[in-house]
Amino acid sequence: MITDTDLMDEGAEFDTPPVANLGTILVIEDDPRMQKVLRRIFAEEHYAVVVAGDGQTGLELFKSEHPLAVVLDLILPRISGRELCQTFKNLSNETPIVVLSAISEVVDKVLLLELGADDYVTKPFSPRELTARVQAAIRRQRKPIPSSVFRFADCEIDFKSMSARRGGVPVVLTAHEFKLLKFFTDNADRVLTRELLLNEVWGYNSYPTTRTVDNQILKLRQKLEPDPANPRYLLTIYGAGYKFVP
CATH class of the missing domain: 3.40.50.2300 (Response regulator)
Known part of the structure; x- marks a missing residue:
């Protein structure tokens, strides 16, 4: 002192x-x-x-x-x-x-x-x-300020402004699709079960089925994947759930 x-x-x-x-x-x-x-x-x-x-x-x-x-x-x-x-x-x-x-x-x-x-x-x-x-x-x-913009392949997602582009062309995502995608990008390369996604993205007070998760991911693939039928980024891990690989 x-x-x-x-x-x-x-x-x-x-x-x-x-x-x-x-x-x-x-x-x-x-x-x-x-x-x-x-x-x-x-x-x-x-x-x-x-x-x-x-x-x-x-x-x-x-x-x-x-x-x-x-x-x-x-x-x-x-x-x-x-x-x-x-x-x-x-x-x-x-x-x-x-x-x-x-x-x-x-x-x-x-x-x-x-x-x-x-x-x-x-x-x-x-x-x-x-x-x-x-x-x-x-x-x-x-300490760097975390960027709100996430990029993978030819996609650019700005979670702060809730805007998305693929190959420079705007892509319309719903608020819930942004929320789901944000959870995937925050947990890249991690296998996420449908139950975890329901709890973390939809919330404990919602009661959708696991089929709701499948439908939402299908829509994301259609908007962001080069070939939605053969996804390269939003992968299905059979018997476990899904995994995002940037």
Whole structure:
């Protein structure tokens, strides 16, 4: 836990090695002792660190350095942390911002999250917690957004807009056909019994027969398979059920 006593022990200047492996962290903090602490914490985790002592300098460094993440104090000269947070997100919404402040009121945390902050750490803080939260925010931003579009053969299915094309030509699918196809694509190469499909796609409160499943898959084959009589993608596994092979 970093406390005021720890800051008193940070009297000696030191230089952070200029080379880092993981990218640049921008620290915006007006307390010189806290600057040294934060520089050391992130340098030890193999980040390059650039430090600004006021909001205006922080804004200039944000534009020039394109940091991997920002650690931001709230109470700053020239431009406040709150204003900076909103400005940063307007400039680069994908850059994670972790607020580090002695202000602990819930209303302030909610406000910062509404302004775009990705996380909030209260002083005094644990270095391990701070680095973990910054790294988690970076990972969240790097995580690819799952595409709503699924492609196989010459078919392109957009489950979000509920549109389908085959060979570039629109194909009309019912809402229930989209739901069934989505379950197949989510479980590709898995044998799915008719009972499982009834429960998961039609729901426990519906009472269709297994023949309903067969008819629905027949319709999907007619719309999406090159040769519906000899399906290549929506396969029948005799004695077990069906399997989608993209």
